[in-house]
Amino acid sequence: xxxxxxxxxxxxxxxxxxxxxxxxxxxxxxxxxxxxxxxxxxxxxxxxxxxxxxxxxxxxxxxxxxxxxxxxxxxxxxxxxxxxxxxxxxxxxxxxxxxxxxxxxxxxxxxxxxxxxxxxxxxxxxxxxxxxxxxxxxxxxxxxxxxxxxxxxxxxxxxxxxxxxxxxxxxxxxxxxxxxxxxxxxxxxxxxxxxxxxxxxxxxxxxxxxxxxxxxxxxxxxxxxxxxxxxxxxxxxxxxxxxxxxxxxxxxxxxxxxxxxxxxxxxxxxxxxxxxxxxxxxxxxxxxxxxxxxxxxxxxxxxxxxxxxxxxxxxxxxxxxxxxxxxxxxxxxxxxxxxxxxxxxxxxxxxxxxxxxxxxxxxxxxxxxxxxxxxxxxxxxxxxxxxxxxxxxxxxxxxxxxxxxxxxxxxxxxxxxxxxxxxxxxxxxxxxxxxxxxxxxxxxxxxxxxxxxxxxx
Numbered sequence: 001x002x003x004x005x006x007x008x009x010x011x012x013x014x015x016x017x018x019x020x021x022x023x024x025x026x027x028x029x030x031x032x033x034x035x036x037x038x039x040x041x042x043x044x045x046x047x048x049x050x051x052x053x054x055x056x057x058x059x060x061x062x063x064x065x066x067x068x069x070x071x072x073x074x075x076x077x078x079x080x081x082x083x084x085x086x087x088x089x090x091x092x093x094x095x096x097x098x099x100x101x102x103x104x105x106x107x108x109x110x111x112x113x114x115x116x117x118x119x120x121x122x123x124x125x126x127x128x129x130x131x132x133x134x135x136x137x138x139x140x141x142x143x144x145x146x147x148x149x150x151x152x153x154x155x156x157x158x159x160x161x162x163x164x165x166x167x168x169x170x171x172x173x174x175x176x177x178x179x180x181x182x183x184x185x186x187x188x189x190x191x192x193x194x195x196x197x198x199x200x201x202x203x204x205x206x207x208x209x210x211x212x213x214x215x216x217x218x219x220x221x222x223x224x225x226x227x228x229x230x231x232x233x234x235x236x237x238x239x240x241x242x243x244x245x246x247x248x249x250x251x252x253x254x255x256x257x258x259x260x261x262x263x264x265x266x267x268x269x270x271x272x273x274x275x276x277x278x279x280x281x282x283x284x285x286x287x288x289x290x291x292x293x294x295x296x297x298x299x300x301x302x303x304x305x306x307x308x309x310x311x312x313x314x315x316x317x318x319x320x321x322x323x324x325x326x327x328x329x330x331x332x333x334x335x336x337x338x339x340x341x342x343x344x345x346x347x348x349x350x351x352x353x354x355x356x357x358x359x360x361x362x363x364x365x366x367x368x369x370x371x372x373x374x375x376x377x378x379x380x381x382x383x384x385x386x387x388x389x390x391x392x393x394x395x396x397x398x399x400x401x402x403x404x405x406x407x408x409x410x411x412x413x414x415x416x417x418x419x420x421x422x423x424x425x426x427x428x429x430x431x432x433x434x435x436x437x438x439x440x441x442x443x444x445x446x447x448x449x450x451x452x453x454x455x456x457x
Contacts (some may be wrong), residue, residue, distance in 0.1 A: 002093075004030050004095070005025045005087050005095040014168065015204070031087075031092065032061075039104070047359050053239060053362045056197050057241055061200065068171045083112060084112075084119060084121075093122065094123075101135035101367075133343045145279070192325060194328075198241065202221055207242060223332075230332060247262075248263055251266075270289065286379035287453060294350075302347050304352060308321065313335065316334075319335030333392050338382065339353055339372070344450045350374060390443060394435060402420035410445060
């Protein structure tokens, strides 16, 4: 036997792919396999925006493999059953895949290992494929994970990362293994109109442009809502069309404050993964409970719907929520503001917001989404759990000219800053003519309710 199976999961690329390179060792044939996991569908994570981006990624991966003499094999169903079936069809003696620290992935990995070993097939799991530093690579002396980012980042920065790998020149796939048709965007309903296209080629083109011309301004401009100076690489990181290891190396070669700020964001991504790997319950339960008695979807239904629709009466919050619906993506500063508004100003359970984000975000993954929501709700790793972001103050600071607000709220396109951030202060007739709602809650009222709930009088 001289055949390996490479199971692609959240690593849909050919550049810097350790499992693929290991599987190609010597004269081996390889089956590049992607399984549309039924468990992901059953858990409600297969939403339209991510399915469309995934289809782009798989078609791009298949094209890259075909250019090297290979092809992508796609199956659907129970992942363990499908991998074992493909290994038997190909007469493979080993399977390679990237490590994943989530509870679901670890359970799946153990099931897969047992099933393969019963058939005499070895399973090889590779670290630092979907993260720059693996979840368990750096730990404090007194715990199994870092609960505070700053010391984690210090250790993370000192970790000697592996060198990025080039793409393979040739991939030979056994003819005996068949594949389902590649998925496509066609027929998917409910897509965000401005959803970006996926795939490694597009990801590498974007990162090349950004590193060449935009990263220098990232340190000062990452919170500029209208300037949109973020990299917008998060969807590619989520699906693994870009390697976080390679991004760290390339950013450090560029150097400067902007590159340092970008690398720090990559470390935040790894930080959340090591927290969730150590505390998998944090995907749905408070990492640090504050004993909140959140307003429920029943009692706060109207407020929640106004938040989802971008009709809260606070322009910067509404602009961010409408960007989310239109693009399936939201500026990071917008994510913080909308999360603070829902969890603290409206005092609604953070899980309501996290679910809505996962329903729309093309880059939505459990670690980043849930733990960022918990950070903002004050139930996560934030050392200041009772901080509340004032949307008006934040808007004036991060969108001083109102360009971001006017971009997403056509009702306010004729209102200049700073009035655009507080349209309820306009004269009655002018305000009514806008067709834009008054605030659903006073900021002082929301703050008082939150302080009472957290027993901070």
